Amino acid sequence: MNTLAIDIGGTKFSIALFDGIGRMIERESRATDREGGKDWMLAQICSLAGPWSFERIGIGFGGPVDYATQTVALSTHVGGWSNFPLCAYLTEKLGGKPAIMDNDANVGALGEGCHGAGLATRPLFYMTLSTGIGGGILLDNGIYRGADSYAGELGHVNILPDGPSCLCGSNGCFERMCCGLWLEKDYGRTAKELMRDSEFVSRYVVNLARGLKACIMILNPARIVIGGGIGKAGDALFVPLRAELRRQITAWSRARIDLVPATLGDDSVLYGACELAKEIQ
Numbered sequence: 547m548n549t550l551a552i553d554i555g556g557t558k559f560s561i562a563l564f565d566g567i568g569r570m571i572e573r574e575s576r577a578t579d580r581e582g583g584k585d586w587m588l589a590q591i592c593s594l595a596g597p598w599s600f601e602r603i604g605i606g607f608g609g610p611v612d613y614a615t616q617t618v619a620l621s622t623h624v625g626g627w628s629n630f631p632l633c634a635y636l637t638e639k640l641g642g643k644p645a646i647m648d649n650d651a652n653v654g655a656l657g658e659g660c661h662g663a664g665l666a667t668r669p670l671f672y673m674t675l676s677t678g679i680g681g682g683i684l685l686d687n688g689i690y691r692g693a694d695s696y697a698g699e700l701g702h703v704n705i706l707p708d709g710p711s712c713l714c715g716s717n718g719c720f721e722r723m724c725c726g727l728w729l730e731k732d733y734g735r736t737a738k739e740l741m742r743d744s745e746f747v748s749r750y751v752v753n754l755a756r757g758l759k760a761c762i763m764i765l766n767p768a769r770i771v772i773g774g775g776i777g778k779a780g781d782a783l784f785v786p787l788r789a790e791l792r793r794q795i796t797a798w799s800r801a802r803i804d805l806v807p808a809t810l811g812d813d814s815v816l817y818g819a820c821e822l823a824k825e826i827q
Contacts, residue, residue: 547566547601547602548563548564548565548566548598548599548600548601549563549564549600549601549602549603549604549819549820549823550562550563550595550598550600550602550603550604550640550643551563551564551603551604551605551815551816551817551819551820551823552591552595552603552604552605552606552636552816552819553605553606553608553650553653553815553816553819554587554605554606554607554608554650555578555608555650555676555677555815556578556580556608556621556624556676556677556678556727557577557578557676557677557726557775558575558576558577558578559575559576559578559587559590559591560573560574560575560576560812560813560815560816561573561574561575561591561594561595561816562574562813562816562820563598563600564820568661568817568820570813570816570817572598573813573816574594575812576590576594578624580624580625583624583625583626584624584625584626584627584630585626587624588635588636588639591636592636592639592640595640596640600643601643602643602644602645602646602823602826603633603636603637603640603643603644603645603646603823604645604646604647604653604818604819604820604821604822604823605632605633605636605645605646605647605648605653605819605822606647606648606649606650606652606653606654606815606816606818606819606822607621607627607632607647607648607649607650608621608649608650608677608678608680609621609627609649609650609678610649610695610696610699611647611648611649611695612694612695613648613691613695614695615631616631616632616633616634616645616646616647617629617630617631617632617633618630618631618632618647619695632645632647633645633646633647644826645826646822646823646825646826647822648689648691648822649680649682649695650674650680650815651672651673651674651680651681651682651698652682652683652689652691652698652818653682653815653818653819653822654672654674654682654773654808654814654815654818655670655671655672655682655683655684655689655698655771655818656682656684656688656689656817656818656821656822657810657813657814657815657816657817657818657819657820657821658670658672658771658773658808658809658810658814658817658818659672659684660817660818660821661810661817661821662771662808662809662810662814662817663769663771663806663807663808663809663810664684664769664771667768667769668684668685668686668768669683669684669685669686669765669766669767669768670683670684670767670768670769670770670771671683671684671698671761671765671767671769671770671771672684672770672771672772672773672808672814673700673758673761673770673771673772673773673774673777674772674773674774674777674814674815675724675725675726675754675772675773675774675775675776675777676725676726676773676774676775676776676777677725677726677727677774677775678701678721678725678726678727679700679701679720679721679724679725679757680698680699680700680701681698681699681700681701681761682698683697683698683765683767700720700757700760700761701719701720701721701725702714702716702719702720702721703719703720703757703760704716704717704718704719704720705718705719705720705723705753705756705757705760706718706723706753709722709723710722710723720753720756720757723753724750724753724754724757725776726774726775726776733746737775737776738775738779741776741779741782741783742782744782744786747779747782747783747786748786751783751786751787751789751790752790754787754790755787755790755791755793755794756794758770758787758791758805759791759794759795762791762795762799762801762803763795763796763799763801766801766802767804768802768804769804769805769806770804770805770806771806771807771808772784772805772806772807772808773807773808773810773811773814773815774808777807777808778807778811780807784805784806784807787805788803788805791803791805
Protein backbone atom coordinates (compact mmCIF):
# COMPACT_ATOMS: atom_id res chain seq x y z
CA MET A 547 0.00 0.00 0.00
CA ASN A 548 1.66 3.20 -1.18
CA THR A 549 1.52 6.33 0.99
CA LEU A 550 1.69 9.99 0.04
CA ALA A 551 3.61 11.88 2.75
CA ILE A 552 3.40 15.69 2.98
CA ASP A 553 5.50 18.11 5.04
CA ILE A 554 4.15 21.68 5.05
CA GLY A 555 6.55 24.22 6.56
CA GLY A 556 7.03 27.96 6.74
CA THR A 557 10.08 27.98 4.46
CA LYS A 558 9.38 25.02 2.18
CA PHE A 559 7.05 22.11 1.61
CA SER A 560 7.95 18.57 0.58
CA ILE A 561 6.03 15.55 -0.60
CA ALA A 562 7.18 11.95 -0.96
CA LEU A 563 5.82 8.62 -2.09
CA PHE A 564 6.51 5.57 0.08
CA ASP A 565 5.93 1.99 -0.96
CA GLY A 566 4.27 -0.67 1.15
CA ILE A 567 7.43 -1.50 3.14
CA GLY A 568 8.24 2.13 3.93
CA ARG A 569 10.83 2.88 1.26
CA MET A 570 10.81 6.40 -0.20
CA ILE A 571 10.49 6.04 -3.96
CA GLU A 572 9.65 9.61 -5.05
CA ARG A 573 10.33 13.02 -3.51
CA GLU A 574 9.67 16.65 -4.44
CA SER A 575 10.30 19.88 -2.53
CA ARG A 576 9.53 23.53 -3.24
CA ALA A 577 10.23 26.82 -1.47
CA THR A 578 7.16 28.30 0.18
CA ASP A 579 5.60 31.30 -1.57
CA ARG A 580 4.30 33.22 1.45
CA GLU A 581 2.60 35.79 -0.76
CA GLY A 582 0.75 33.03 -2.57
CA GLY A 583 -0.38 31.64 0.77
CA LYS A 584 -2.45 28.51 1.29
CA ASP A 585 -4.05 28.40 -2.16
CA TRP A 586 -0.73 28.50 -4.00
CA MET A 587 0.71 25.71 -1.88
CA LEU A 588 -2.33 23.46 -2.19
CA ALA A 589 -2.30 23.84 -5.97
CA GLN A 590 1.39 22.90 -6.02
CA ILE A 591 0.86 19.85 -3.81
CA CYS A 592 -2.04 18.55 -5.88
CA SER A 593 -0.15 19.11 -9.14
CA LEU A 594 2.97 17.30 -7.94
CA ALA A 595 1.13 14.39 -6.31
CA GLY A 596 -1.47 13.99 -9.05
CA PRO A 597 0.53 11.56 -11.24
CA TRP A 598 1.56 9.33 -8.31
CA SER A 599 -0.27 6.19 -7.28
CA PHE A 600 -1.10 5.90 -3.56
CA GLU A 601 -3.84 4.67 -1.24
CA ARG A 602 -3.52 6.98 1.78
CA ILE A 603 -2.10 10.35 2.80
CA GLY A 604 -0.14 11.39 5.90
CA ILE A 605 0.57 15.06 6.64
CA GLY A 606 2.82 17.03 8.99
CA PHE A 607 1.71 20.67 9.19
CA GLY A 608 3.95 23.52 10.39
CA GLY A 609 1.59 24.96 12.97
CA PRO A 610 -0.99 23.97 15.56
CA VAL A 611 -3.41 21.24 14.48
CA ASP A 612 -6.68 20.17 16.09
CA TYR A 613 -6.04 16.46 15.89
CA ALA A 614 -9.55 15.46 17.02
CA THR A 615 -11.24 17.32 14.13
CA GLN A 616 -8.31 16.98 11.71
CA THR A 617 -8.27 20.69 10.95
CA VAL A 618 -5.43 23.22 10.86
CA ALA A 619 -5.73 25.62 13.79
CA LEU A 620 -3.52 28.31 12.26
CA SER A 621 -0.14 29.16 10.77
CA THR A 622 1.79 32.18 12.02
CA HIS A 623 4.10 32.03 8.99
CA VAL A 624 1.79 31.60 5.98
CA GLY A 625 -1.65 33.18 5.68
CA GLY A 626 -5.03 31.57 5.03
CA TRP A 627 -4.78 28.35 7.03
CA SER A 628 -6.89 29.15 10.10
CA ASN A 629 -9.53 26.46 10.80
CA PHE A 630 -8.91 24.87 7.41
CA PRO A 631 -10.03 21.22 6.91
CA LEU A 632 -6.85 20.18 5.11
CA CYS A 633 -7.45 16.43 5.20
CA ALA A 634 -10.96 16.70 3.78
CA TYR A 635 -9.70 19.03 1.06
CA LEU A 636 -6.89 16.73 -0.06
CA THR A 637 -9.14 13.67 0.04
CA GLU A 638 -11.54 15.45 -2.30
CA LYS A 639 -8.83 16.70 -4.66
CA LEU A 640 -6.72 13.52 -4.75
CA GLY A 641 -9.16 10.83 -5.75
CA GLY A 642 -10.94 10.20 -2.48
CA LYS A 643 -7.84 8.85 -0.71
CA PRO A 644 -8.14 9.03 3.10
CA ALA A 645 -5.85 11.49 4.87
CA ILE A 646 -4.60 12.11 8.41
CA MET A 647 -2.48 14.94 9.82
CA ASP A 648 -0.76 16.25 12.91
CA ASN A 649 1.57 19.17 13.56
CA ASP A 650 5.02 18.77 12.05
CA ALA A 651 6.85 18.41 15.37
CA ASN A 652 4.65 15.49 16.45
CA VAL A 653 5.10 13.90 13.04
CA GLY A 654 8.86 14.53 13.14
CA ALA A 655 8.99 12.81 16.53
CA LEU A 656 7.28 9.81 14.97
CA GLY A 657 9.73 9.78 12.06
CA GLU A 658 12.88 10.02 14.18
CA GLY A 659 11.43 7.69 16.81
CA CYS A 660 10.64 4.94 14.33
CA HIS A 661 13.41 5.39 11.74
CA GLY A 662 16.05 7.81 13.00
CA ALA A 663 17.96 9.14 16.00
CA GLY A 664 15.24 8.21 18.49
CA LEU A 665 14.82 4.61 17.40
CA ALA A 666 13.59 2.51 20.36
CA THR A 667 14.26 5.44 22.74
CA ARG A 668 11.29 6.45 24.90
CA PRO A 669 10.19 8.87 26.12
CA LEU A 670 11.52 10.91 23.22
CA PHE A 671 11.28 14.66 22.76
CA TYR A 672 11.73 15.93 19.21
CA MET A 673 12.22 19.63 18.58
CA THR A 674 12.05 21.24 15.18
CA LEU A 675 14.40 24.22 15.14
CA SER A 676 13.81 25.97 11.85
CA THR A 677 11.59 28.82 10.64
CA GLY A 678 9.74 28.33 13.93
CA ILE A 679 10.12 26.06 16.95
CA GLY A 680 7.86 23.14 17.80
CA GLY A 681 8.05 20.06 19.97
CA GLY A 682 6.73 16.52 19.83
CA ILE A 683 6.55 13.94 22.63
CA LEU A 684 6.73 10.24 21.74
CA LEU A 685 5.86 7.65 24.38
CA ASP A 686 5.78 3.85 24.24
CA ASN A 687 2.16 3.94 23.05
CA GLY A 688 2.61 6.73 20.49
CA ILE A 689 2.44 10.51 20.30
CA TYR A 690 1.35 12.35 23.42
CA ARG A 691 -0.93 15.19 22.29
CA GLY A 692 -2.42 16.39 25.58
CA ALA A 693 -6.05 17.31 26.21
CA ASP A 694 -6.43 19.68 23.25
CA SER A 695 -3.66 18.69 20.79
CA TYR A 696 -1.28 21.34 22.18
CA ALA A 697 1.23 19.21 24.11
CA GLY A 698 4.84 19.91 23.17
CA GLU A 699 4.32 23.53 22.03
CA LEU A 700 7.61 24.56 23.57
CA GLY A 701 8.09 27.43 21.11
CA HIS A 702 5.83 29.72 23.08
CA VAL A 703 7.26 29.24 26.54
CA ASN A 704 8.46 32.66 27.72
CA ILE A 705 12.20 32.49 28.33
CA LEU A 706 12.75 36.28 28.54
CA PRO A 707 9.82 37.91 30.38
CA ASP A 708 10.82 41.38 29.17
CA GLY A 709 11.93 40.23 25.72
CA PRO A 710 10.77 41.41 22.30
CA SER A 711 7.25 40.87 20.96
CA CYS A 712 6.44 37.50 19.41
CA LEU A 713 4.03 36.80 16.54
CA CYS A 714 1.81 34.96 19.03
CA GLY A 715 1.09 38.20 20.89
CA SER A 716 3.29 37.47 23.90
CA ASN A 717 6.93 38.44 24.31
CA GLY A 718 10.30 36.82 24.86
CA CYS A 719 9.04 33.43 23.62
CA PHE A 720 11.49 30.61 22.92
CA GLU A 721 10.57 30.81 19.24
CA ARG A 722 10.96 34.59 19.18
CA MET A 723 14.49 34.36 20.56
CA CYS A 724 15.80 31.28 18.76
CA CYS A 725 14.00 30.42 15.50
CA GLY A 726 15.35 31.06 12.01
CA LEU A 727 12.70 33.59 11.04
CA TRP A 728 13.60 35.95 13.88
CA LEU A 729 17.34 35.34 13.77
CA GLU A 730 17.44 36.65 10.23
CA LYS A 731 15.22 39.64 11.07
CA ASP A 732 17.23 40.51 14.18
CA TYR A 733 20.75 39.98 12.86
CA GLY A 734 20.48 40.47 9.11
CA ARG A 735 22.06 37.09 8.37
CA THR A 736 20.56 33.68 7.78
CA ALA A 737 20.59 31.14 10.59
CA LYS A 738 22.98 29.02 8.52
CA GLU A 739 25.47 31.90 8.37
CA LEU A 740 25.04 32.72 12.06
CA MET A 741 25.77 29.12 13.08
CA ARG A 742 29.25 29.49 11.54
CA ASP A 743 30.01 32.37 13.92
CA SER A 744 31.30 30.78 17.14
CA GLU A 745 30.95 33.99 19.14
CA PHE A 746 27.32 34.32 18.11
CA VAL A 747 26.63 30.64 18.87
CA SER A 748 28.10 31.00 22.38
CA ARG A 749 25.47 33.67 23.10
CA TYR A 750 22.68 31.95 21.20
CA VAL A 751 22.89 28.67 23.15
CA VAL A 752 22.12 30.47 26.42
CA ASN A 753 18.52 31.10 25.31
CA LEU A 754 18.32 27.78 23.49
CA ALA A 755 19.31 25.96 26.67
CA ARG A 756 16.74 27.89 28.71
CA GLY A 757 13.96 26.52 26.54
CA LEU A 758 15.34 22.99 26.53
CA LYS A 759 15.85 23.07 30.29
CA ALA A 760 12.08 23.47 30.68
CA CYS A 761 11.61 20.36 28.55
CA ILE A 762 14.17 18.34 30.51
CA MET A 763 12.87 19.32 33.94
CA ILE A 764 9.19 18.77 33.08
CA LEU A 765 9.40 15.68 30.85
CA ASN A 766 12.71 14.01 31.75
CA PRO A 767 13.00 12.53 28.24
CA ALA A 768 15.41 9.68 27.54
CA ARG A 769 16.62 11.65 24.52
CA ILE A 770 16.07 14.98 22.80
CA VAL A 771 16.38 14.98 19.01
CA ILE A 772 16.71 18.33 17.25
CA GLY A 773 15.66 18.56 13.62
CA GLY A 774 15.02 21.41 11.20
CA GLY A 775 17.47 23.61 9.35
CA ILE A 776 19.30 24.99 12.39
CA GLY A 777 19.69 21.47 13.77
CA LYS A 778 21.97 20.70 10.80
CA ALA A 779 24.74 22.90 12.24
CA GLY A 780 26.35 19.83 13.84
CA ASP A 781 29.07 20.12 16.48
CA ALA A 782 29.28 23.89 16.00
CA LEU A 783 25.89 24.04 17.74
CA PHE A 784 25.62 20.83 19.74
CA VAL A 785 28.94 20.96 21.60
CA PRO A 786 28.36 24.42 23.15
CA LEU A 787 24.66 23.67 23.64
CA ARG A 788 25.36 20.52 25.67
CA ALA A 789 27.89 22.44 27.77
CA GLU A 790 25.41 25.25 28.42
CA LEU A 791 22.68 22.78 29.38
CA ARG A 792 25.01 21.16 31.91
CA ARG A 793 25.68 24.61 33.33
CA GLN A 794 22.00 25.52 33.58
CA ILE A 795 20.45 22.24 34.72
CA THR A 796 19.76 22.21 38.45
CA ALA A 797 22.79 20.78 40.26
CA TRP A 798 20.84 18.18 42.22
CA SER A 799 18.99 16.91 39.15
CA ARG A 800 20.10 13.60 37.71
CA ALA A 801 17.96 14.10 34.61
CA ARG A 802 19.96 12.97 31.62
CA ILE A 803 21.19 15.37 28.95
CA ASP A 804 21.06 13.19 25.85
CA LEU A 805 20.86 15.65 22.99
CA VAL A 806 21.44 14.64 19.37
CA PRO A 807 20.72 15.93 15.85
CA ALA A 808 18.06 14.29 13.72
CA THR A 809 19.53 11.63 11.45
CA LEU A 810 16.81 11.82 8.79
CA GLY A 811 17.69 15.42 7.94
CA ASP A 812 14.99 17.13 5.90
CA ASP A 813 12.96 13.91 5.79
CA SER A 814 12.07 13.41 9.48
CA VAL A 815 8.52 14.69 8.93
CA LEU A 816 8.06 12.76 5.69
CA TYR A 817 8.97 9.45 7.34
CA GLY A 818 6.75 10.37 10.28
CA ALA A 819 3.85 11.19 7.95
CA CYS A 820 4.20 7.75 6.42
CA GLU A 821 4.03 6.23 9.91
CA LEU A 822 1.07 8.44 10.88
CA ALA A 823 -0.87 7.25 7.83
CA LYS A 824 -0.83 3.73 9.26
CA GLU A 825 -3.40 4.97 11.81
CA ILE A 826 -5.99 5.36 9.04
CA GLN A 827 -8.57 2.65 9.50
